[in-house]
Amino acid sequence: MKHFHRLATVLGILLVLVLTIFTAAQEEKDPLPSWNAGPRKKGILDFVRLTTDKSSPKVVPADERIATFDLDGTLWVEQPMYTQVIFMIDRVKELAPKHPEWKTAEPFKTILSGDKKAMDKLVFKDYETVVNATLAGMTVESFSDIMKDWFAKARHPRWNRPYTELIYQPMLEVIQLLRARGFKTYIVTGSGQDFVRAFAQKVFGIPPEQVIGSALKTRYQYDKKGKGILLRAPLLLLDDNFSDKPEDIYLFIGRRPYAAFGNSTGDRQMLEYTHAGGGPRLMMLVLHDDARREYAYGPAQGLPASKVGTFTQNLYDEAVNQGWLVISMKNDWKRMFAFEK
Amino acid sequence: MKHFHRLATVLGILLVLVLTIFTAAQEEKDPLPSWNAGPRKKGILDFVRLTTDKSSPKVVPADERIATFDLDGTLWVEQPMYTQVIFMIDRVKELAPKHPEWKTAEPFKTILSGDKKAMDKLVFKDYETVVNATLAGMTVESFSDIMKDWFAKARHPRWNRPYTELIYQPMLEVIQLLRARGFKTYIVTGSGQDFVRAFAQKVFGIPPEQVIGSALKTRYQYDKKGKGILLRAPLLLLDDNFSDKPEDIYLFIGRRPYAAFGNSTGDRQMLEYTHAGGGPRLMMLVLHDDARREYAYGPAQGLPASKVGTFTQNLYDEAVNQGWLVISMKNDWKRMFAFEK
Numbered sequence: 001m002k003h004f005h006r007l008a009t010v011l012g013i014l015l016v017l018v019l020t021i022f023t024a025a026q027e028e029k030d031p032l033p034s035w036n037a038g039p040r041k042k043g044i045l046d047f048v049r050l051t052t053d054k055s056s057p058k059v060v061p062a063d064e065r066i067a068t069f070d071l072d073g074t075l076w077v078e079q080p081m082y083t084q085v086i087f088m089i090d091r092v093k094e095l096a097p098k099h100p101e102w103k104t105a106e107p108f109k110t111i112l113s114g115d116k117k118a119m120d121k122l123v124f125k126d127y128e129t130v131v132n133a134t135l136a137g138m139t140v141e142s143f144s145d146i147m148k149d150w151f152a153k154a155r156h157p158r159w160n161r162p163y164t165e166l167i168y169q170p171m172l173e174v175i176q177l178l179r180a181r182g183f184k185t186y187i188v189t190g191s192g193q194d195f196v197r198a199f200a201q202k203v204f205g206i207p208p209e210q211v212i213g214s215a216l217k218t219r220y221q222y223d224k225k226g227k228g229i230l231l232r233a234p235l236l237l238l239d240d241n242f243s244d245k246p247e248d249i250y251l252f253i254g255r256r257p258y259a260a261f262g263n264s265t266g267d268r269q270m271l272e273y274t275h276a277g278g279g280p281r282l283m284m285l286v287l288h289d290d291a292r293r294e295y296a297y298g299p300a301q302g303l304p305a306s307k308v309g310t311f312t313q314n315l316y317d318e319a320v321n322q323g324w325l326v327i328s329m330k331n332d333w334k335r336m337f338a339f340e341k
Numbered sequence: 342m343k344h345f346h347r348l349a350t351v352l353g354i355l356l357v358l359v360l361t362i363f364t365a366a367q368e369e370k371d372p373l374p375s376w377n378a379g380p381r382k383k384g385i386l387d388f389v390r391l392t393t394d395k396s397s398p399k400v401v402p403a404d405e406r407i408a409t410f411d412l413d414g415t416l417w418v419e420q421p422m423y424t425q426v427i428f429m430i431d432r433v434k435e436l437a438p439k440h441p442e443w444k445t446a447e448p449f450k451t452i453l454s455g456d457k458k459a460m461d462k463l464v465f466k467d468y469e470t471v472v473n474a475t476l477a478g479m480t481v482e483s484f485s486d487i488m489k490d491w492f493a494k495a496r497h498p499r500w501n502r503p504y505t506e507l508i509y510q511p512m513l514e515v516i517q518l519l520r521a522r523g524f525k526t527y528i529v530t531g532s533g534q535d536f537v538r539a540f541a542q543k544v545f546g547i548p549p550e551q552v553i554g555s556a557l558k559t560r561y562q563y564d565k566k567g568k569g570i571l572l573r574a575p576l577l578l579l580d581d582n583f584s585d586k587p588e589d590i591y592l593f594i595g596r597r598p599y600a601a602f603g604n605s606t607g608d609r610q611m612l613e614y615t616h617a618g619g620g621p622r623l624m625m626l627v628l629h630d631d632a633r634r635e636y637a638y639g640p641a642q643g644l645p646a647s648k649v650g651t652f653t654q655n656l657y658d659e660a661v662n663q664g665w666l667v668i669s670m671k672n673d674w675k676r677m678f679a680f681e682k
Contacts (some may be wrong), residue, residue, distance in 0.1 A: 063548055194595065218588045220614065230591050233586045273569045
């Protein structure tokens with residue numbers, strides 16, 4: 001027993017030494033190859049060094065390393081509409097033949113009309129009505145099946161690719177870098193929690209329990225065989241936008257993030273809450289200013305006020321005043337999507 | 342570069358070999374030393390082997406290994422009252438001088454009377470009133486400070502020890518064994534989420550984000566300096582008992598547990614939900630049948646119906662019918678608390 005222990009210790013020490021040299025030699029490798037050099041890339045790398053280098057005077061204990069990411073517009077494309085809204089519209093169209101009453105009942109009538117201007121006027125409450133009518137009253141497993149089918153078939157109108165390919169490669173690199181340095185990475189999204197959980201593991205390496213989002217209440221009931229099941233109730237339990245983001249971060253995680261990433265007023269409070277923790281914190285906003293490679297709808301461009309979150313001039317000013325980093329997709333990102341060459 | 346890599350690989354392989362032999366030699370070491378031999382101890386060890394041995398035909402993928410534990414009466418003593426109720430009573434007594442109106446207003450009047458029979462008649466709703474009056478309207482940090490102070494001073498009336506020492510050593514060993522075999526261990530409790538988060542890391546090695554419990558809504562607001570803060574609102578958002586346990590497990594984790602541990606009807610649905618997943622699952626109930634070393638209040642002994650959860654005859658029958666394992670504290674546990682010799 002004892003000599004095994006000793007031999008293992010000696011070999012372990014040797015391994016650590018060799019790996020340390022190897023790692024040091026590797027450090028020249030760029031962990032953010034899709035980022036152009038500049039203050040944003042430097043800001044991320046400096047933050048990582050400051051919070052995770054053992055020699056750093058501001059090193060953050062491993063179990064407190066929490067980073068939160070908004071999803072829509074921050075990690076993947078949110079134009080021409082939120083992906084989940086497209087999913088809901090497809091769901092309404094699919095079920096419409098069984099619901100002749102939708103021809104006259106709102107918001108179904110507008111959705112089925114295909115009139116984009118009219119649809120831009122729909123608000124969160126309208127989509128709540130849609131969810132309650134088309135995606136509630138079923139087990140969580142049935143919902144999961146519906147989503148999987150949709151994701152397998154649906155294609156983005158501009159790129160003709162699955163929505164899960166329209167994630168920003170530079171942000172994925174940030175997630176991976178933070179995780180490699182001991183951060184627990186969370187998605188905190190206004191989109192549906194189980195909608196996002198369906199792909200977060202595969203696409204971002206983020207497990208279901210690290211996805212916080214809007215959620216229906218579920219109800220535990222018994223099926224005909226007496227087996228316990230969870231039914232999706234037509235009742236919104238969490239609406240994870242604006243002030244609800246820090247509230248739900250506290251509810252789910254119980255700790256304040258050290259880094260937070262967003263792109264709209266829906267993320268403002270999450271960034272403020274992160275910032276208010278003091279010490280080394282990283283707050284970043286993605287500015288959509290690249291109409292050629294993606295879309296442009298920053299403060300200068302404007303968006304319908306009905307959208308849940310927009311990058312307003314007011315948010316831009318707060319970011320500048322607070323020293324948050326505003327990412328220019330056009331200038332800071334060398335490569336937008338993994339499928340680009 | 343290349344030869345470092347090769348040397349590291351060779352050393353790594355040697356280390357793994359030596360550790361494998363070392364681990365094999367260690368296997369004789371009992372991971373559950375506070376358990377007496379018998380069907381319950383065997384049930385746990387068999388489950389662990391079945392779900393985590395690489396050679397097992399029923400091995401569970403590492404990221405799906407979820408185990409959930411009730412707290413009160415399952416991991417620590419819940420007599421003469423739930424620890425959090427004792428905390429709330431102390432809080433009422435502390436604030437009473439500033440609230441002369443409590444001398445006539447219920448449930449404060451009963452609580453201040455010290456009449457234990459009358460207090461046994463208080464129900465969940467009464468304590469909700471107490472929480473809203475005495476532990477809401479403050480920042481989450483202020484609440485945390487109040488709790489820390491209380492835990493530092495409070496002593497259990499029978500053992501005259503801090504409440505955090507009154508945890509069951511055999512259950513701690515189960516938590517540690519499961520975690521060593523790749524399980525994520527969660528506490529799922531009717532007690533307050535942030536109350537339990539205050540000590541779960543230190544006492545059970547369970548981080549805040551793996552504690553799911555009853556919770557007030559918080560509200561993100563700005564203090565006088567414009568800094569974002571989270572205030573505890575007098576509004577119960579989650580009441581994590583009975584059917585809410587599987588519902589909140591789905592909400593927080595998004596996966597079904599492979600093992601669940603409880604001691605009362607408040608845990609019934611969590612155990613049913615776990616069981617309904619099929620395949621290798623472990624469902625266990627702690628039966629309090631040891632009046633000498635702890636308390637006896639199983640089906641035979643009865644408890645006031647007002648208590649949130651009790652181990653009823655009906656639950657006992659369900660456990661037997663379903664093949665869940667009922668732990669006899671008297672017979673299955675060699676040692677109850679770590680402070681025992």
